[in-house]
Amino acid sequence: xAKTYTLSxxxxxxxxxxxxxxxxxxxxxxxxDSGGADAGPxxxxxxxxxxxxxxxxTLRAYANHKKIALDxxxxxxxxxxxxxxxxxxxxxxxxxxxxxxxxxxxxxxxxAKLLEIAGKCPVNKTLLEGCEISGELG
Numbered sequence: 001x002a003k004t005y006t007l008s009x010x011x012x013x014x015x016x017x018x019x020x021x022x023x024x025x026x027x028x029x030x031x032x033d034s035g036g037a038d039a040g041p042x043x044x045x046x047x048x049x050x051x052x053x054x055x056x057x058t059l060r061a062y063a064n065h066k067k068i069a070l071d072x073x074x075x076x077x078x079x080x081x082x083x084x085x086x087x088x089x090x091x092x093x094x095x096x097x098x099x100x101x102x103x104x105x106x107x108x109x110x111x112a113k114l115l116e117i118a119g120k121c122p123v124n125k126t127l128l129e130g131c132e133i134s135g136e137l138g
Contacts, residue, residue: 016040048077048096051123055098058121059114068110074101075118096127 007021009028015036019026028043030036041049052075063070076099087093100118102111118124 044079048079052077054121054123055118062117071103
């Protein structure tokens with residue numbers, strides 16, 4: 001069954017953009033060296049945060065479902081935007097790397113399974129599969 005998520009964004013002051021998602025408020029801005037006030041994370045940082053958060057939540061849901069004692073996970077995301085001239089044929093201009101860190105209590109074989117499960121988070125799958133984006137005037 002399809003599920004639709006909706007939020008709204010409003011930009012009124014230089015690059016500062018206020019986002020309302022359900023009952024939550026976010027602020028997006030550009031760094032000072034890009035003309036912003038650095039009042040909040042920039043858009044790619046929110047994309048990275050969505051991936052990191054979704055990964056952690058997916059691992060928690062899996063651990064709960066399988067009754068695995070998981071005392072937490074740290075997710076580190078790095079995103080590199082390459083100039084198209086630097087990309088090999090068939091390659092991508094954006095490269096995202098995800099690093100998972102678990103406590104020493106998590107055995108190696110379980111870590112490998114958790115890495116596999118981390119790739120199944122909905123944001124990860126959306127980024128890999130791509131999506132349709134359309135625009136309209138309102």
